Amino acid sequence: MKAESLFFGGVALFFAGAAALYGWWAREPAGSAVLVVAFLMAALISFFTAIQYRRKGRRPQDRTDAEVADAAGPVEFFPPGSPWPVVTAFGFAVAALGVVYGLWLFLVGCALLARGVTGFVFQYVHRGEGPGD
Known part of the structure; x- marks a missing residue:
């Protein structure tokens, strides 16, 4: 994930520079705020x-x-079903x-x-701690 970190770090630096330039040149708070939020999102991912x-x-x-077989095996745990997406969407x-x-x-x-x-x-949160998990 080093490549992804460097990529999003570069994106974050671009948005930081764009926010500074835009804020200095345009003096318009809405566009500056959007660019700062874009910088923060890219920095978070990085x-x-x-x-x-x-x-x-x-x-x-x-x-x-690396060979293809090096990445073989279980990718991740995927839950079978959950009521929480419906609750979250309804709350939103x-x-x-x-x-x-x-x-x-x-x-x-x-x-x-x-x-x-x-x-x-x-x-x-307790997955894998007890019998049957």
């Missing part, structure tokens, strides 16, 4: 991939001398309606959205 590279090392895809929809209809509905939607995201994150 940081994540750099940490994964440090934790897991080089992947077979990163080596030029209610929060979006709350922006239009009122703060109380927005807060209810945020609570549903938070519950859905928490369910996603902690759904399989």
Whole structure:
């Protein structure tokens, strides 16, 4: 993931430079804010991939001398079914309606959205610890 980290680091530097130039030249806050957010998103992805590279090392895809069989095996755990995507989507929809209809509905939607995201994150937190896992 070193290549991905360097790539997104370059993208982040581009957006940082573009934000600085745009902010100095145009003096328009909305465009500057969008460019800063783009910089932060690219920097986050670069940081994540750099940490994964440090934790897991080089992947077979990163080596030029690797064989196809080096990447064989289970890719990752994919859950069979989950109610949390529906809860998360419903929470987002209610929060979006709350922006239009009122703060109380927005807060209810945020609570549903938070519950859905928490369910996603902690759904399989104990996977592999007990019998039958």
